[in-house]
Each structure stands twice: as C-alpha cells, then as structure tokens.
Amino acid sequence: MFERGDGMEDRPSRKEFKTRLELMVRELRKDILSGKYLPGTALPSEVVLVEQYALSNNSVRKGLDMLVQEGLIIKKHRVGSIVANPHQSKIVITLGCSPSIERDISLSRILEMFHKAHPSIQVNAVTITGPDSFDYLKTAQTYLEHGIIDVMTINNINFQEIMEHECTHLFEPLVPQTNMYPFLNETFSYDGQLLVQPLAFSPTVLAFNKSHFREAGLLEPDSSWTWDYLIRMTKKLTSEDRHALFFHVLSENRWPVFLLQSGISMADSAIGKTAFINPKLLDSIQLMRQLINDRDVFAHYLSNHSNDAENLMRQGKISMTVQNYFSMNEFKNTDIEYDISPLPFIHTPTTLTHIIGMGVNRKSAVKDAAKILVRYFASEQAQQAIRDHTLSIPGIKPIAETAPSFNSGLNRPASYSLYKEIIPTFRTHRDLGLTVRGFKKMGEILKLFLSGMMDTPALCRMMEEELQSDLISRRIE
Template sequence: MEKRTTRSSSRTRLSELVNTLREDILTGKRPVGEYLPSEKTFAADYNLSNQSVRKGLDVLVAEGLIEKIPRVGTKVVGAPEGAFVTVKLGFHSSVTDEADIHRLLSSFQKENPHIRVQAVPTSSNNYSYISEYLSSGLLDVVMMNFKDFQECVETGEEGMLEPTERNPELYSFLSDAFVADGRQLVQPFIYSPLILCYNREHFHEANLPEPDSSWQWKDLITYSSKLAIPNERLGFHCDLYSPNRWPLLLLQTGGKFERHEDGRLKLAGTAMMDALRYCGEMKHSIPSLSEGITTGESELLLAKGKASIIMTSYFYLNYLLGERLSFDIAPVPHFGTPMTMLLNTGLAVNRKSQVKDAAVKLVEYLTSYKAQLFVRQNTYSLPARKSAAEWVGEEKRYLPSRFSLFRETIPGFRYFTDLAISASELSDINQELKMFWAGLETEEVLCSHIEERLTVSSV
C-alpha cells in the first residue's frame, strides 16, 4: 500500500483509514475471519501514530465490524445483517426543491451502503430549534444559513460545531462567512444573491426595454406602473419586508446603524431612518408589496402571468421549474451603486455526534464536485463549488439567458451584518418595522422602541 503524504491532516488520514476498512468489510472485500494488518503497519501506511490507529480501530470494534483478540490480532467479524450507521441530517424544508436534497441523499447512500441518512426538517427562521437539536444530540449534521450561524456565534454556542478543513474549491467569500476564531465551522453548500425575475413577453408586448444593471428603484417604480393592468396583472410583486429582503435597501445606502455611547442603537435623525422611511414610501408607490406573503407566492404569480416583475433569489427560481414561461433575470435596482444581498447556506457537523466520521463523509459528499454539479444541472440554485457553479454544457431544463450574471455581481454581494447589527437585532428590528410599515406605529414610536429595547451586542 502506498504511504500517505503528510499534506492532509492526521484527522483526515485517520478518517480515511476507518472509512476504507468499514467499506471493505461491509462490501465483503475483507471477508469474515480475515485478520487485519498490524497497527504498526497501518500507522506506517497512513502516516499516523499507533495510538491514533488504535482509536480508529476502536470505532470499528464499537460498530461490531471487528474484534481484537489479545496476543493474536484484529479479526474481521462482519456486520450483522442489515447493520448500518445512521446520520441524522437537519435540513431546511425549502431545500427539498432548492437542491433536490432527497435525490442527493439517495445517491450518497448508494455509494455508502453502510450509511443511512435520516432527513429531519428544521426551521430556517428560528435558530433556537437548531440549537436544541444540536445540544440534545438529535442531529449529526445540520444545515445553517448565515443568520443561523451568526446567532450561534452571538450566543456563544459555536463550540457545538466541529471545526473542519477549509475547502479551497468552494468560493472563498462563502467560506469566510462561516469562520469563527480562525476555525471553519460550516462548509458552504448553496448560495444566492437577490435578483429580479421578469416575464419577457410582458416587456415585449408593452414595447419596453428589459431590466439591466442600470436600473435604479425609481426605474422599477416607473416601469412596473406601465406593465400593471388593473384587476388583471401586477407590475411588481415581492415580500419586501422579509428579513431576507428589506435590509437590501439599507445596504444600498452604504451606511450603518449608529449607536449611542452606551451601545444602544440610534435611529432617530440617522441615514438608516431615512432608508426605512423610503421602504414605507415604496409600499405606497407599489401597493402590491405585502408583508408575510406565502413562500413562492411571487413566483406563482409570475408563472401565471399575474405579475410582470418579482424580486427573488436563485433558490426561489426553482418554483418556476417546468413552467411554460419565457422568463429572464436581472440585477436588483439600486440607488446609484450596484449592490445586492447575499443568502448563504452551509452544512455543519455536531461536535458531539456519535457517528462523526460518517457525518463528515456526508458533508464532504454534498460539497463534492459530483453533488455540486448535480445541483447546478438539476436546479436553479447556485452551488458553492466554483467549478460547478460556473459549469457550461448541455442544459437539462430551460435556463434564463442571463443566468450567469451572478459572476459579474459578486463584488456587490453584502450580508446584513454589513449594517453593523447582530442577528438578534435584525429579528427585533424586523418585528418593530412590521408595525411601522403597517401604519400601526409612528416614526417617533418606532425610534423609541428600537432605541430603548435593543442593547449592544457583538457584531
């Protein structure tokens, strides 16, 4: 056997040893009754210490695959009929379509017959659920978006996540978002900037130019009013007041939330209050904007010809798969400097997982070129692996002509943290803004509630 180099970490080499032996036993390559090479041989072949090899073999002993016979050696016992390792994966239910996750898991299990994946739906809107699942050991791998990760770090719970090696094949700006204290705690899986999506036929019928990167918000208001048909079609539709939407306008101002000397947020008389006021004014300019709309509602209206333009993400474009619709995409409007909000979803391993090797293997598979290319070819979501996201070849479904615009807009990607607020503050502000935008609170009351309610937190 060829000796492993020292370029990979000892943990990676040990994982390789354990996984290889497990696969060989479960597939019959190492038959029942065979004696394994000595610990010293494995140590030399994998560039590991004898102690590390011993720990790795203990994992297989615990799984009932081998037994150690004193003064004789290590014997292959073979797995009991139907024996396998179960990895519990917590995933956002929306990713069922956004990444065709169940087909991916089926492919993984075919390649790893000794591992079964139990998919557990979790909330993508409430980090507390993820925290409870991790701390109680109910999940081995969990899907986390950027906001989830920020809340994990803010609450000091990042210790629940197993540090992993940075994958240089994944976009660096995605990996950077999941680092704490110099450790890579989450591996990016899929991502998307906010974009516009529009019905091309509506523009052609109205003899209007299609959206492009020069569009400002005033242009959106102008053109959407020309496209709208009373009692028949909306010019523009989106859930602007979602926490994954409204921060966009604030980010585009280029400003940050200000604070009082004691750390409390300051809102009255600031540029941020001006931006929030503009959001409210947009609601009056585009009456179809609403709060808390059903997931996929904008895309459904577009598909049925009841909306001409929507603000969405590559994730939600998957609601249009299979629809008979000539649609295309464009950058979101801006105030003069192109900028958009970035949505980033990754995978983390529970540090206390009892099947950590299998959990790591699942994450490695889902971020592999094979799995990431599957996402690119079968969905509209953007895979985190650069070579897969930028793959060019024969498409299996309708692809908007400007699908690759994400490559040119990368310099304008921003997270809500660029506003100098924490994830918990984002949630609190969002609740107050709904009251304000609904006309149930005055600007003075809004500023008072936010400034009195929110105290400083690390961002």
C-alpha cells in the same frame, strides 16, 4: 512507510502518534467505503499496520476499535479485522434540515447518491421547525446538546445566532475547501476555524416576465435601474388584472435589501446614535413605503410567505418580483418566459446574499461518519448535482461557473450567470449591524411604519430606543 530510529531523539511525540493514528483510520475507512476492501475480506493484520504506520500495537487496536464502532468492520478471534456487510451493520446519521432544503439543493437526490457511494452509512433526514426561521437554532440547540442530530443544515442568519449565543462549541471544526468561493468560508468561520461547510448560495435579484415587457414596449431591466426609475417606467405593466411588481415585504430576505442599499451600518461606531436618523437610511425606508403603497406599481396582495410572489408570477398576475436563486427553483419546471437582472438601487448598488451550509455536531457519537457526509455534500459529485438539478448556485466555483453537465430541461433564466458580475455588491444580514434579536425588532418596527401607523420622527425615536442595545458586539468579530 514511516522510518523508525533507534535513538531517543527519534521517538515520535504524542502529537505525531495521534497524527499517524488518524491517518491509518482515515485511509482504512476510505479503502473500505471505496470498495478496495470488500465485505467479508480481511484488513491487513495488526502486525502489518504497526509496521506500515509506525504505531504501537495498542494504538493500532484503538484505531481498529474506532472502525468497529462505526460499523465498518468486525473483529474475529484468530482471524483478524473483517469488513462488515453493510446490509447487516450500518452507521445511522441523523441530519437535521430546514423545511426548504429539498428545493434548495435537491437533498433527496444527493442522499441517494451518498447511500450508493457509502452503503455502510444510513442517513435519516428530519425537518427542524420553529415558530419562525429565527428560532431554528433554538429548536436545534437541544437536539445538538443531547446528540439527537449529528449534522444540521445552517444558513448565514443561523450562524450569526450561533456566534451571538456563544454556541460555536457545539460544532466540529472542518477543513476549508480551496475550490469554494472564498467569501463562503469567511461567512461560516469563527476564531479562524471553519465551523460550517458551505454548500450553496444566492444573491437577491429582480425576476421579470419577458413577454410582459415586450407587450408593453418596455426595455428589460438592467444594472443601471434605480427604484425611482422602476416606479416611473413600469406603470405601463399594470392593468386591470395585473400589477407591475410584488414581493413578500416582511420576508427576512426582502426588506433588508433596502436598508443595506443605504450603505449605513447601524453598528458603525463612527456614526453612533446618528445612524438611526441618517438621511440615507431614512431615504431607503421611506422609498420602501412609497413603493409598496403605489397601487399603480405594487400589487395590493395579502401574502404570508415569499412563495406567494412566485405563485403570482406563475399565474401572470405580476410582471416582476424580488427573489433569490433558491426561490427561483419554483420556476424550474414551468414554461414561464422570464429572466433576471440585478436589483434596482437607491444609494448604493447592493444585494442581500443567502448562504446555506452543513455543520457537524461535536457531540455526535458517529462524528467521523458525519464528517464523511458533510464532505460528500461539498464534493464535486454532489455540487454538480446541485448545478444540474436546481437553479441554486453551488459553492464550488469551477462547477458554478460551468454549464450543467447535461440538458435537464429546467427553465433557467438566460442571465443565470449575472451573479458573477455583482459579487462585489454582496452583503449579508449581519452587515446591517444588528444582532439577530435586533433584526427581529427592526422587522416589527417596519411593520408599523410601512402600514402608515407611524410617522418618520416616531420611526427614528423607536429605532433608537429599541435597537441601541442590539448593535452587533465586537466580541463576535
């Protein structure tokens, strides 16, 4: 209950009125959605709400109109505000998703949970696709600007694009959750505001077939392994119908690992143009070419997607692959005997981290309901579902670091929790110091170099010529 004063000095400011109005709407919405007020029952009268929240009659009516627009209540003349039947009137939210989101966070399961908890809100999920993963935002931007989608899934590369294209105004600021890993909120923040709610993350790791190592009499990989050591030690794993290692080299979540392990950021002003001929950076790129061209270690397989490597692992055609916890979900319903270890390294033990979240369209006509959806995906119930039903790492730290709530029978690696020990080695694509456009150019340059169509001096010249204008601008720091 708010106290009212009689003097002018006690009159609340416009900001205080707005805060009280938002509190009233939020609490009534919560009470309706939680079942405190059942369909067909009346909310407290306007007179009671005026007194309870110290608002004017007009402000209370404005707040109730918001609930009418959300489909939560209907107003009946001389009766009052009646809670709507969710089967008669529902708020419809359109959720724009990446193609892999079902695998990554068990989307349909959490939406089913959400619909049971919030029967007055209907979520329709649509898949957003583009020519490649970097064009996800390009495809989604039109939908956002025209209010076609209300919520969208976003990863850290998408968010880098959002900042570089000055599209942050399209997203509604959110309230950070203190129980999330801090680096997740930092990744999705801009100008001190959280614009995307983190949901799950994954470092890149080395997955290996335990039985293959046992049969070859080799010790399993650990954090001391370098790439050179892997090349020397694992040739015993290669046979006529099996190779030691394979991964989809051109994946945006694979090749950057080698460049990051050089410890060099191309946008480092202290290094300047010499970054492109830095010995550590060149060592890392040359190591990648040496590795994938060593037929005693690396499978000569023409892949077009990262899933190809997981398929080869399932078939027993390779003994190791570079993957993350999201792609590890491809193994969750198999009987393959596997485990994971930190990535081998060259100069600096470093791994690439992939982060997934959800953002609310600021132009959404059902913004309040959209926020409820995003908060639910970040709730303990939804985060526990990610922990229980996937191999992905949920964003809420206590849930991620606790065992699943029941034995779901998933094929989890024994070393699942190793990510906790390697958090200091986490880096994102942005740590390369390149814009997303520059990142795409770098991928094209590497195609030529890794295929042997370019020597090292030509590589250095092309990097300097093509990437100089695509170093990360300080304006998005």
